[in-house]
Amino acid sequence: MTLLPSHGRAFSVLLLAHAAVRVSRADVEDWAQAASDRAAQWGRRLDALTTARALFAHGLAEQTREGVRLGHALQALPVMESGAMRAAACLLLTASPPPWLSQAIRAGTVVRDYIPGNDLKVLSWLEPGLDALLLDVAVRHRAVQEDAWRERLGEAAEAVVLSALRRDGRKAIQVSLVSPAYGYDVEVSGPPTERIEVKGAGPETSGSFHLTRHEFDTALRHPDSFCLMQVVFHSCAFHAEVLRAEHVADVKRLTPQALRSIVPEDNATFAWERSALLRPSVSVWQPSALRPAADFTAPGLRRRVDGHSTCGG
Template sequence: MSSLPGNGTLRAALRWLVQLRTADVARARALFIHLPRFADLTPFQYAEGLMWLRRQGLVTEFGRLVPGEHLEAMQGLASEADPQVAEAVSALSGKVSVSHRQQIGAAGEEGLVALLRGATRAQVCHVAAVTDSYGYDIQARLPEGETAHIEVKATTNPHSLIVHLTRHEFETMRRDPYWVMAAVLVGPGAVVSAVATVSRRWLASSVPQDRDSSGRWESVRLCVPREALSVGIAQLGLRADGAWGLKLVTPEVAGVAGSNGSPFVSSSQLG
């Protein structure tokens, strides 16, 4: 991301981000020109603000807002400028980031359900589609009886893995021997492109400790290191070609041959 523009341009950019959530560029520009509450900035500043957003990849050439990590980067830049601008950007990026995470989370869950049904012999139930009370998202059971209660953490970032763990999910892990956290990489088109299991031991050692009975943590953000990941979901025989970010394959125990005669098949072949 390039250097931070002046506060006027940055305020204009923020207003574009707000308006483009519900309006197109032409309508937003008309609002900026004709409504008195927007008259503190010039048409040139609004034009500069939109150009800057496009250069940063925050707005497409068609005038559509691009949610996700770019807004978090803008929040970091804005924090170096006018405090009012930083506060407004923080509020906006928080709202958009939550919505973005929900969309990616749903895509990860649905994609993993489809993958498990197509690539393993497990009976699969998407319990989170009915209720969030279980403390996990997917229940899968092989004919031999091997069971996994899978909490899905989806991301679009193939380079680093950050997960948000609730206290309810953590307590479920502590009492449920079948509980598994599966990290799911969601690629273009909401296609699942990798799956890895996060170590239960690492999770247990990484959450905060309650200091006394007057307070307790309810949610925690964790940056998962590579050494805490193992490819696929071992309980179900779901394997991958390698480490985080590589293609998914079906388990050897499923006996499914890929197009090249290998007992493995990539996620693209499952689609």
């Protein structure tokens, strides 16, 4: 179900958060009953059980052996000095964005013509700050979508590199599945050991990539064994249900020395902490002979909404 935050549903969320933040609740029924018991007479008419089940379904709470466990977002509501109802509404919209949200946000503004009248009526209690709330939720939703998309693209690129290495008889391990602490994605047995950070791209993003500070520091610690590889996919890969070898347009690499040359040094006025978007010049990239096996397959990159053109020829 979509968690459109009516005033009653947001209030139910607050009651549920208060009912479980300090006292363990055995299960969803016990949790909902405790929330109803906390309510005034009118509040007891709210369907706390349905809301509680929806919070479980959207990962905002979970059932454990010890009882109901609240997610961090729910735990924060009872300790808020003000704005808890609005925060509850934001939490619900973020966990379950309404299907019209992306259409209703145009050039940084809310176009209410795209919002169903009944939904606007349900959300009217959030006026006059409704537009600002929807914009905030849309930004968060897009960030989550982009992170998930980059992860999918990265996994596809790693699959290409692993196929290519194994095709060449190399023993490669996908350490990204073990832990992000490695600071790279693929380790190739030596001697010498090779450490490969893999990035994926399409025709329009070829040559650019996001790099975390941890990945960068790892490159500098291993200047002789680290390299960054970018797998560039043809545009038709972004419509494909299954990736094959012919979807790979190019594989190229960067050395740690090249990375060092394009990243500014930390100084008194600048420090890079988490991640950065890098766009090295074409001249610093080196070609790679790695190509996936002829029978290579991997999950496709088809997106629900995409703007990529199809492959020519």
